[in-house]
């Protein structure tokens with residue numbers, strides 16, 4: 430039996446059913462679970478491991494509800510720095526198509542390390558690109574999560590059809606290699622069923638669960654959407670995909686199916702608890718009502734919205750209707766930083782800017798505590814979990830501490846949570862614990878050699894860039910458009 434005591438925390442925000450916060454508190458962890466929370470002085474005598482958290486604010490481990498690990502080794506690519514949506518995808522697919530299991534392992538190490546360092550203890554990963562039959566992409570991700578120590582909800586994804594006119598645009602550039610991107614049912618379905626059978630652990634305190642879902646709603650293949658929903662229902666796992674939907678998608682849906690996008694989701698069994706959608710930037714009133722009534726969640730990815738020029742989602746309207754809205758950092762190609770804490774900071778603010786005819790009223794601007802709940806309790810509910818997302822006895826010991834003893838927090842001591850979410854120029858955690866294991870200590874990764882990740886992931890990214898350039902002739906380092914650039918000398 431291992432016991433760990435976290436002592437002298439400046440303030441512990443439990444996010445529990447009574448919204449309790451403890452000034453000058455302690456947490457006792459026993460056998461991977463939280464055993465006690467209280468005010469100092471702790472009355473116990475011995476613990477195997479002790480951490481002094483003087484000057485720290487302590488919160489439940491943050492829960493990231495949307496990511497694409499594979500993108501983490503190719504960020505800030507000049508050719509797509511200013512591209513919008515489909516152009517951005519067209520620019521990056523030739524690069525991503527070079528992915529192999531080893532590159533995915535290092536990309537996943539990068540993504541999970543960055544999440545743990547910035548306060549996330551659980552993450553979803555929407556992994557929809559597995560462009561080769563050599564090796565096992567799922568195992569690469571599972572191994573990386575085990576090595577860094579994060580709790581993983583792996584969305585075993587797919588791409589049955591490509592969005593918009595992408596296939597036609599990419600064919601001249603990629604030739605036969607375009608086939609690497611699109612899945613074929615006869616290979617995909619058995620692979621999904623195998624992954625579910627081998628890796629999905631629905632038990633309480635599980636470190637690895639699976640969910641299913643293609644990269645976007647396939648309006649050309651509603652039969653595929655239904656099949657995936659049926660497999661997920663039979664396998665007792667969640668469903669996840671991107672859903673905005675843009676006007677062009679609404680038109681396409683009507684052309685191909687005779688239905689609006691919401692009806693396609695309803696008819697294919699996607700409107701149910703356990704389903705969550707990324708972005709939801711253009712939901713209408715019917716969609717908000719249907720998501721709320723059917724228990725569907727939303728992964729809000731604030732920085733992606735800014736990076737790709739999306740509309741700002743109607744967060745207040747969603748919350749008013751009772752939709753569970755969580756926070757997601759999204760893939761590193763549309764959020765070149767994977768900092769979870771910074772994403773929560775931005776989520777607290779972004780909805781305050783809104784289109785004039787759909788303004789989030791001042792009375793509904795979120796408090797720092799509501800933003801924290803989005804990234805903790807809401808995230809847990811979206812992923813269908815009752816063992817993470819708040820701090821209480823018998824919950825998994827997923828705990829994060831941030832040190833506020835820093836010049837960037839001066840003057841904010843009256844509200845430690847506001848200090849963390851409204852101030853601060855750094856996002857590294859002092860301590861990150863997942864399932865009772867310390868994986869970040871004093872702002873450094875404790876579970877794996879961080880320098881090895883930097884070196885190996887950097888090399889894997891270079892390998893992808895050179896292979897893509899060799900196969901397509903595209904110079905990914907060359908910026909597109911006329912914007913002013915510095916000249917390297």
Ligand SMILES: [Zn+2]
Pocket residue numbers: 495496497555671707759760
């Ligand atoms: Zn995404």
